[in-house]
Amino acid sequence: MQPSVKKRAVQELVIIAEIPKEEYLKKCTSACAGCSSSLSLRYVLKAAGHDTVLVVPACCTSVIQGIYPHTAMNVPVYNVAFAAAAACASGMTEAFQAMGKKTHVIVYAGDGGTLDIGIQSMSGAFERGTDFLYICYDNEAYGNTGMQRSGATPLGAKTTTTPTGKTVEKKDIDAIAAAHHLAYMATACSAYPQDIYKKVAKALTFRGPTFIHILAPCPPGWRYPTEKTIEMGKLAVKSGMWVLYERENGKLTISAPSKAAMRKPIPLEDYLKPQGRFKGIDAKSLEILKQHLAENLKKLAAEEEASA
Amino acid sequence: MFEIRIHSRGGQGGVTAARLLAMAALHDGKYATACPFYGAERRGAPVVSFVRIDDHPIRVYSQIRDPDLVIVLDASVMETVDVLNGLKKGGRVLINSAHKPDFAGFSTYNVDLTGIALKENLVVAGSPILNTPVLGALAKMGIVSADSAKSAIRGMFTDERNVKAAEAAYQEMSI
Amino acid sequence: MKEIATGNKAIAKAVKQALPAVVAAYPITPQTEIVETIADFVTSGQMKSRYIPVESEHSAMAACIGASITGVRTFTATSAHGLLYMHEMTNWAAGARLPIVMANVNRSLGPGWNIWAEHTDAMQERDTGWLQVYVSTVQEAYDTTLMAFRIAEHNDVLLPVMVNLDGFVLSHIMQPLDTVEPGDFIPPIHLPHAIDVNNPTGYGGLTGPDQHFRFKWDIERSMRDSEKVIAATEADFAKRFGRKYGPVEEYRCEDADVILIAMGTLGKEAEVAIDILRKEGIKAGSMRLRWFRPFPKLDLKGKEVVVIDRDYSFGYGGIVAHEIMAKCRCDVYSVIAGLGGQEVTYDDMAEFVRKRRIGQEFWFGVNDHV
Numbered sequence: 054m055q056p057s058v059k060k061r062a063v064q065e066l067v068i069i070a071e072i073p074k075e076e077y078l079k080k081c082t083s084a085c086a087g088c089s090s091s092l093s094l095r096y097v098l099k100a101a102g103h104d105t106v107l108v109v110p111a112c113c114t115s116v117i118q119g120i121y122p123h124t125a126m127n128v129p130v131y132n133v134a135f136a137a138a139a140a141c142a143s144g145m146t147e148a149f150q151a152m153g154k155k156t157h158v159i160v161y162a163g164d165g166g167t168l169d170i171g172i173q174s175m176s177g178a179f180e181r182g183t184d185f186l187y188i189c190y191d192n193e194a195y196g197n198t199g200m201q202r203s204g205a206t207p208l209g210a211k212t213t214t215t216p217t218g219k220t221v222e223k224k225d226i227d228a229i230a231a232a233h234h235l236a237y238m239a240t241a242c243s244a245y246p247q248d249i250y251k252k253v254a255k256a257l258t259f260r261g262p263t264f265i266h267i268l269a270p271c272p273p274g275w276r277y278p279t280e281k282t283i284e285m286g287k288l289a290v291k292s293g294m295w296v297l298y299e300r301e302n303g304k305l306t307i308s309a310p311s312k313a314a315m316r317k318p319i320p321l322e323d324y325l326k327p328q329g330r331f332k333g334i335d336a337k338s339l340e341i342l343k344q345h346l347a348e349n350l351k352k353l354a355a356e357e358e359a360s361a
Numbered sequence: 362m363f364e365i366r367i368h369s370r371g372g373q374g375g376v377t378a379a380r381l382l383a384m385a386a387l388h389d390g391k392y393a394t395a396c397p398f399y400g401a402e403r404r405g406a407p408v409v410s411f412v413r414i415d416d417h418p419i420r421v422y423s424q425i426r427d428p429d430l431v432i433v434l435d436a437s438v439m440e441t442v443d444v445l446n447g448l449k450k451g452g453r454v455l456i457n458s459a460h461k462p463d464f465a466g467f468s469t470y471n472v473d474l475t476g477i478a479l480k481e482n483l484v485v486a487g488s489p490i491l492n493t494p495v496l497g498a499l500a501k502m503g504i505v506s507a508d509s510a511k512s513a514i515r516g517m518f519t520d521e522r523n524v525k526a527a528e529a530a531y532q533e534m535s536i
Numbered sequence: 537m538k539e540i541a542t543g544n545k546a547i548a549k550a551v552k553q554a555l556p557a558v559v560a561a562y563p564i565t566p567q568t569e570i571v572e573t574i575a576d577f578v579t580s581g582q583m584k585s586r587y588i589p590v591e592s593e594h595s596a597m598a599a600c601i602g603a604s605i606t607g608v609r610t611f612t613a614t615s616a617h618g619l620l621y622m623h624e625m626t627n628w629a630a631g632a633r634l635p636i637v638m639a640n641v642n643r644s645l646g647p648g649w650n651i652w653a654e655h656t657d658a659m660q661e662r663d664t665g666w667l668q669v670y671v672s673t674v675q676e677a678y679d680t681t682l683m684a685f686r687i688a689e690h691n692d693v694l695l696p697v698m699v700n701l702d703g704f705v706l707s708h709i710m711q712p713l714d715t716v717e718p719g720d721f722i723p724p725i726h727l728p729h730a731i732d733v734n735n736p737t738g739y740g741g742l743t744g745p746d747q748h749f750r751f752k753w754d755i756e757r758s759m760r761d762s763e764k765v766i767a768a769t770e771a772d773f774a775k776r777f778g779r780k781y782g783p784v785e786e787y788r789c790e791d792a793d794v795i796l797i798a799m800g801t802l803g804k805e806a807e808v809a810i811d812i813l814r815k816e817g818i819k820a821g822s823m824r825l826r827w828f829r830p831f832p833k834l835d836l837k838g839k840e841v842v843v844i845d846r847d848y849s850f851g852y853g854g855i856v857a858h859e860i861m862a863k864c865r866c867d868v869y870s871v872i873a874g875l876g877g878q879e880v881t882y883d884d885m886a887e888f889v890r891k892r893r894i895g896q897e898f899w900f901g902v903n904d905h906v
Contacts, residue, residue: 170591213568214587216580
């Protein structure tokens, strides 16, 4: 597939001609205004196409589908218990293969169902070499139950169960996923939909388990105005707090927006300040965040160079 | 038993209004229960809260079917919601509005809670606070006493502008 | 002190006063306010407990077990799928003889996802050895939670206690709440089998076919002894704080010909149905079962019985109805109503009584009264 982007300066421009017109996420979802998850899902489904089943554990997407007798999604969606998505997907994909079908099985889960209660079944499915795509859309809290902390909540962030700010750091689920020697894994962000589309399309060309971790800024959870979701995602990437990359058979490629950010990151405060959840963050936590951010960028740059 | 249904939009403080009303009734020596109705709740979607007031403990939990009073905190919900549904014959309607709409057959009371809130600068995150001034209107209507309304407000909020707004609503409302 | 509080808040306030050393919990609708309020109490310093934001309910109960065996007071809360996810460990907690107190906000089981009131979740725990009580008002939720700690920790009991409250209907309703100063109502916990490095013991290891059953009998014996402890605790509560509770709340049963039985908020609203029926000349009374484990003694001799089950055992019947039939050796009119938060009003309940057919089962909303 030839990249349609001619100049680096227009990296972020969505190339409409490349992305199929067909919508699989119909109107009348129950999503909040400014929801990253539905935005991302729209592009995930465009990349996956018609021959797809979504496996959805308890998360915002469980509700976003709508209430019986309606569903907003034009692919089969299998809802399953919170801890069970990857295990359920394991069974489903084996069955499709037994039938000779090539249907894509995609887990679409929140950070709670991935990093916390769902980690066991995800790890098991990865370790067994399950042929499926696991997508975690990460709004860094338990969104569907009212924004309690999750293992994905960053240090210093306020949630309803960390009212004065989380005192421990975000769990590095990407390192955990990588430890399972996946053929393909990537990070993405709802503010870069074309990037999501490309990465999902690529992931689906691989046999075996693949993993995409999408940062999903969330207006009620992160406490910012609903119209700022895209801006928030861009700030996350531009500050280096969220790095866009791919690991293909162990070879790391940092995506263009993050490459630019690594050369000249914006101050972390520019990303944290507009979010109510970081209001009043103490100096020590801020220092740790900055330090670990810098270390992470260095580590990724070194890894990319080493695997070149 | 006196039954009240409050119509508002998610995020406008309708649930808090119900709680304040119940608290005021408690201060009046009555028994009160308040409950939001949980449908698909999203910021900006129409929501309903229920309040029951009685002299004796209230043993009813099922939804209010024929309220004695309907409160409409956001008139725009009337575009999609039949706020008068089930309202008892002879029931009353209290609406947050500068104008008095004509609800045939029901005594209608209006007070510009939004205007009062804005005048008192009682605004949070861009939204005018309606749940404290409405208590003043309800006191004027005799649903709760003025003193209890103030006690309830002060029990929840330290900012005296809330009480001022309630007093302004009390004054402005004509019975 | 009188205030207005939700059922969830009332429980959190009672827990604050009981002061467990450790709270380990995982959020799930409609329990979240309990967990969030406790987290707030702890982080603001109002409650000197340690709060563990575990990663799942199985871990919540496992963490409570680990804390409890050191000899400290513990608490957790959950609902529906969370309760089921911890099911292996709820069994463990009772078998390990640990006085853990848990609030369960009754909610239905998916699929489909339904967040509204149903009792089937707690019913699936009825065989575990947990004591179970169902409350019907915010005040009762608060009072019962205070009593639960004392009952669980009593030397004749040493079994975990589950306080059940209807999802949304009771967890989220605001009602008047009178909080008390417990004083020494809840004595300091003393766990006879607590871990002691100076007296090292193995816990829960292999037991063979010739011994295992004795441990199970121990649980049952304590379950039977708990009846007296419950009665004494409730009597002391009434003496100190003025509010009386029992295993069953009876309303106008003395001269009743027909008894309407229900649990939770339906059991409270049933009283309004009774008043309506009495006005019509029907001598009806209601019984609200509070304690479900141990199963209470009911005097239903010579009465017609209508039981409302907000639960079901597929391939068998309404669970409460069948337990009553078995224990009381009587026949009942079994009504299945309120599943998944289905609205059931006092008018509906009055109609169940009017149209009763002893020996039959009626699914409200599905069957028609013939």
